[in-house]
Amino acid sequence: MTKHSKKLGVIVGVEGDESHVGMYHMSNDAEFIWYGDILTGPKIGAFLTINQNEVKIIASVSTEKVIDQQNTIKSIEFDNRYSKNSINRIIILKTKGVISDGEFEITSRYVPMIGNEVTLTTKEELSIIYGVESTESTVTIGKSILEGQPIQLSINNLFASHIGVFGNTGSGKSNTLHKLFLELFRSEYYREITRKSQFFIIDFNGEYIGKDMFGVRGEHKEIYEVNTRNEKRGRKLPIKKEYLFDADILAILFDARPATQVPFLRTALKTFNEEIKDALSFAELEIRLLISIIKGNKSVGGDALDNWISAAESIGLDKKHFSGLKNYFIKNDYGNLVIKTGAGQLILHEGQITPQGKIELKIADLYSELVYTFTHASPIQKLSYFLQFQKVYVSAWKSANIEHINPLFNRIRTSFDSLEKVIEVCDDISNKYKVVNIISLVHANQEITRLIPMLISKMIYDEQRLKVAGQNINQTKHLIIDEAHNILNAEYRNNGDDWQDYRLSVFEEIIKEGRKFGYYLTLSSQRPADISPTILSQTHNYLIHRLVNEKDLRMLENTMPTLDRSSFQMIPSLGRGEVVITGNAMQVPVFVKVPKEKSIRPNSDDVLLTNLWGNSSDFTEPIV
Structure with a gap:
């Protein structure tokens, strides 16, 4: 028996991509049972099929209304709208694409025409609309809200792209983010994924640190609980030396002042990276500095020697070795460094330190x-030690005012103390990270929370770019940032916040250029309006949960070209776990219910206060 479609009405008007359908009956059923299938009725957001010979034009319902066919002059006296057989239902459809030769495509080649008959969209047609090519590998994220149709997303079109997951608190965005990658790791490609790809999850709230998160455990996953309060808790993050010991990074981390402190840092880092190869080169450099101060005692500042001794003491040298320096030198009335009377021949002779002088001053x-x-010393301590002596060097001959540099060192000390607790400085990180790397920042202080995401992102991006540049991509990196508004807020850009300017520049380069190098970014946020528009506009696939803030909605409207107006207007009314998916991975925007995993899911559930308060075993009578 031939299976005919349920006929609903006929096209009675066409305006651009909108078609007006005159319904045969006042059929307002939400669902129809047709040849054993439950099909969605003609309600807002539902698909209907416009039949044009062998072509099926697919459209969605955007508006519906009724007209009073017995009161065409709209007279109040002859108002028959509520009389039997007096009114007709008019539905307005917005064209989405066409099904031709068993495939769905978005094209303007076919347009609705007056007289075309409109039918319910069948299960087979829905499968074609929501489906992907039979040769494509997919993951299933959930079911469509209206039709209950399983929604499959192309692995290639989704994961080889930049993804945005947005929604208000409690809307289900953490569950959706987790579900995406959980289904990927459950796929048949898991074994090869572990050989050729790495995933880095920046977790600000500690939602993904459970041992079974993303369905990966054991040798393929590492959890880094970054803790600036307790350095013994959790693994330290491996960071390449060249990324941490970079003048731009440190100038921002230390909040260095542009006029005096930034030039000091740039010069110091250049010297450190070029000249300090080992402990011998460090010791030789600082002893040469000491000897220059002693030999140039009439030209250096009177505090130069004291500053050198203070630097040596600050890095832990025993005070007994400074007795010679303190016994033979004083400041004169002019503030210059001079040798005590009668000791000149012993220490200096013709501008050189004598062999006996070297013994007296304990140079060896x-x-x-x-x-x-x-x-x-650790690598971070080594840099800190060098900077202490570099301060002595630039101030000894008055090339810099030490009073301008001293405040910087207070910030250096606290920043290095925090870094020492959470970072392992390495020359090479090629074998340091695993397949899935979850970096939890819930116990990190503010400066580390700002620094780590940018350091990790830039370091991994540069590593990937250098490996695949000019070659076929044979490995990929995936960076996932939850609560991305914490670090990608564009509000303070170009407003004197050097840190924000540099950080946004890094991420904008990544999202613009990363895809060509096999580096993909996934962002999750409850405040898309706070994220840089440049970053949002470069996102290829969007999964939008409920958003009600007008600013957030306006930002998405301006950056999501694939979302039509009727779908956009549904966003504020989405329920928990309901999401609209649009972008390269879907031919048309689709509303999906993403199921919550029963056991493996983020630690983001709402607290049930009644369970909390009703579970006390040591209840005492309240004092009233």
């Missing part, structure tokens, strides 16, 4: 102490 002991201390 100081050298040995510097070598030992530097050898046993």
Whole structure:
């Protein structure tokens, strides 16, 4: 038996991509049972099929109304709108695409015409609309809200793109973000994924640190709980030395002042990276500085020697080695460094330190102490030690005012203390990270929370770019940032916030250029309006949960070309777990109900206060 479609009405008017349908009956059923299938009725957002010979034009219902056919002059006296057989239902459709030769495509080649008959969209037609090519590999994210049709997303079109997941608190965005990658890791490609791809999840709220998150555990996953309060808790993050010891990064981290402190940092970092190869080179450089101060005692500032001694003491040198320096030198009435009366021939002769002078000043002991201390220091401590002596160097001959530099060192000390707790400085990170790397920042202080996402993002991006540039992409990197508005807020750009300017520049470069290098970004946020418009506009696929803030809605409207007006207007009324998906992975916007995983899911559930308050075993009578 031939299976005919349920006829609903006929096209009675066409205006651009909108068609007016005169309904045969006042059929306002939400659903129809047709040949054993439950089909969605002609309600707002539902698909209907316009039949034009062998072509089926697919359209969605955007508006509906009634007309009083017995009161065409709209007279109040002859108002028959509520009389039997007096009114007709008119539905307005918006064209989405066509089904031709069993495939759905978006084209303007076919347009509705007056007289075309309109029918319910069948299950087979829905499968074609929502489906992907039979050769495509997919993941199933949920079911369409109206039709209950399983929604499959192309793995290639979705995960080889930049993704945005947005929605108000409690709308289900964390569950959707987790579900996307959970289904990917459950796919048949998991084994090859573990060989050729890495995933980095920046988790601000500690929602993804459960051992089974994303369905990955054991040797393929590492959780980094960044904790600036307790350095013994959690693994330290491997960071390449060249990224941490970068003048731009440190100038922003230390909040260095442009006029004096930034030039100091740039010069110091250049010297450190080029000249300090090991403990011997460090000790030789600082001993040369000491000897230059002693030999140039009449030209250097009177505080130069004291500053060198203070720097040496601050890095842990034993005070007993400074007795010679303190016994033989004083400041004169003019504030210059001079040798005590009668000691000149012993210490200096014709502008050079004598062999006896080197013994009296304990130069060899100081050298040995510097070598030992530097050898046993961490990479961050080594840079800190060098900067202490660099401050002495630039102030000794008045090339910089030490009073302008000292405030910087207070910030350096606190920042390095925090970094020391959470970062492992490496020369190479190629084997340091696993397949899935979850970086939790819930226990990090503000400066580390600002620094880590940018450091990780830029470091991994540059590594990927250098490996695949000019070659076929044989490996990919995926960066996932939850609560992305925390670090991608564009409000303070070009407003004196150097940190924000630099950070946004890094992420804008990543989202513009990353795709060509196999580097893909997934952003999740409850405040899309706070994210840089440049970053949002470069996103390829959007999963939008309920949003009600007018500013957020306006931002999305301006940056999502694939979302039509009627779908956009539905966003504020979406329920929990309901999401509209639009972009490269879907031919038409689709409303989906994303199921909540029963056991493996983010730690983002709302607290049930009645369970919390009703569970006390040590209840005592309240005092009233």
